[in-house]
Amino acid sequence: MAEDSGQLRPLQAAELDIVREWRNHPEVRRFMYTQHEIGAEEHRAWFERAQQDPNRHLLLYLHRDEPMGFVNISVVNLAAKRAEWGFYLSPDAPRGSGHRLGFATLEYVFKTLGLHKLCGEALAFNTRSIRFHERLGFTREATLRDHHFDGQSFHDVVGFGLLASDRAAREGAKVS
Structure with missing residues (x-):
């Protein structure tokens, strides 16, 4: 991982308020x-x-030692080495932070955890x-039709x- 791509580390209780x-x-x-x-008590219980x-891997994303985002990785099938992820950035994160958070997460999932597949969802x-x-x-x-109800409407x-x-194939193509 490039030096300026940032780092992921376990979220600490003291950082719950900012997240x-x-x-x-x-x-x-x-x-x-x-x-x-989300209230403070609900957040702490979570x-x-x-x-x-x-x-579960709750990770704080830092860029140049500044907290910029949060990543939640859940290994949902250990035998299949499959996980799901969710993430968000600080609303004040500079342009390019999402890209760096994404690459740091992929490095963590595939190299550190040694998983086979990472799944994600988006409304x-x-x-x-x-x-x-x-x-x-x-x-x-997949497109899961009317899969989520937000209290007023269904969403795919x-x-x-x-x-x-x-x-790995994509990284190899970049190196060539």
Whole structure:
């Protein structure tokens, strides 16, 4: 990973407030499955539950030692080496932060954890997330029709997958 691509490290309890603040920002929250504002107690309970699960990786993304984003990786099938991810950036993160967060996450998933496949989802109206996944090399694997109900409307969900072999082939093509 390039020196300026940033780093991921485990989220600490002392950082919960800043991550909750990002998560509750209207421009982040509107693309989440759960769109209510998360309270401090609810957030801490979520963190404590996740800490008990060895297949959950709650990671803070830092660029030049500044917190810029959050990544949640859940290994959903250990035998198949398959995980799902979710992420968001600080609303104030500079341009290019998402790309760097994405590459740092792929490095972590495929090299550090040694997984075979990473899956992601985006609400179909979240065109930025869809383009982001595609730029990282994910394949659009599904469109789940009316899969999410936000309390007022049903929304399609786009499912993505990226295999370690796809990632390796893509990295090899860049080196050539």
